[in-house]
Amino acid sequence: MVENRDKPARTIDTSGQCCPVPMMETNRAIKSLQPGEVLEVVATDIGSKMDIPAWCGRTGHELVRMEEEGKTFRYYVRKRR
Template structure:
């Protein structure tokens, strides 16, 4: 489910694999546990990369959607 509140947004549009995940890793690092990071990406590879990254790093992928070629991910930082 799409969250009502986002704590930070990362615009990774135009970046190719692996950069959306690399930038998301950097962006989420400074957020407190439980914070929600919104990631915007245009790389179709992010559809598999972002969920795999969330699982490997113990973050929770709350929701993702595509609109006009832009993928939007909502990630809750793990504790």
């Protein structure tokens, strides 16, 4: 069950896009959020499995969770406070 505070304030769909597009779009989208809000990123690029968590580690944003369904990945990233 998703807690209310974990509900995405915004969703971006980068399906079909290859590196570096998913990371560029994620970086751009997180800037539009308020601290503490969650961004949902939908991706099909297998590289995103390494890129998104590493980016979160570098930038201080929190990877709340990752879901994998077939070839689709969903990342929930909380903007740092």
